Amino acid sequence: MxxxxxxxxxxxxxxxxxxxxxxxxxxxxxxxxxxxxxxxxxYKKPIIKHQFFMYQQTHRHITNIANSATPNDAIFVAPTTRAGFLYYSYIDNVVLPHEVVDLNMDIKLLQNKMQQAFGGGKNVWFITINHTPEWQKDFIEMVGSSFSNIADFEIDTRDGVIFARIAHKK
Incomplete structure (x- = not known):
């Protein structure tokens, strides 16, 4: 209006x-x-009302993705993170095409999705909040076992956020 x-x-x-x-x-x-x-x-933008602290912690990661990602990269976002992701993308005035992945699905399905995207020549970004410690451990093991020989990767787990960047080796 x-x-x-x-x-x-x-x-x-x-x-x-x-x-x-x-x-x-x-x-x-x-x-x-x-x-x-x-x-x-x-405006059809979600109003952040729950877990604002967690959403705030995603802002620096979203800024990192916006500054470093190419249009060809695959960005995976958990449903619990999507509201904060859209909010801070809107605030920063960036358009980041992303795919929402369900954390309740088997870790092998997530591994297959990430490997397909990586195999297609894309760098992979992943961000989530509100996960269990067991899921975090499984995710770190999965990324380590799947991408240790073929990619450079970094995983940040500070402030209750899992942020992963998996890039092709140079």
Whole structure:
């Protein structure tokens, strides 16, 4: 919605609030609430409400991906991280094509997806929050066993975030 629309609505609502009739003021408040809700819904961006600290920790990783990734790279994002990923991508004004992978699936399926993307000449990026320590251990072992001879990889597990970058050896 444009700025001119909001300015005209504010002018209209101010005029309604100056009215001495009570029911007109109620109508003005209902209009204001409706427009506020419509403005949030129109952007279709998730509003971060849970685990904000965890989402904040993903910001530096998303910035790292935005600065280092090429358009050909494969970016895998866990569903729990997707809201923060979209939010910070929107804030930083970057478009990062990504694939959402379910952490409940077998680690072998994730390994196959990552190997297919890597085998297709792509560098692989992976980011998630809210994982169990067992899953984190399995993921690190999987990346180590699958990519140790054919790729340069780094895994960062600070602040409750798993961030992995798997790049072709130079």
């Amino acid at each position: 444009s700025v001119i629309f909001y300015i005209s609505i504010c002018y209209f609502l101010c005029a309604l609030h100056l009215s001495k009739k009570f029911y007109i003021r109620i109508i003005a408040n209902l209009l204001l609430a409706t427009i506020t809700i419509a403005a949030f819904v129109a």
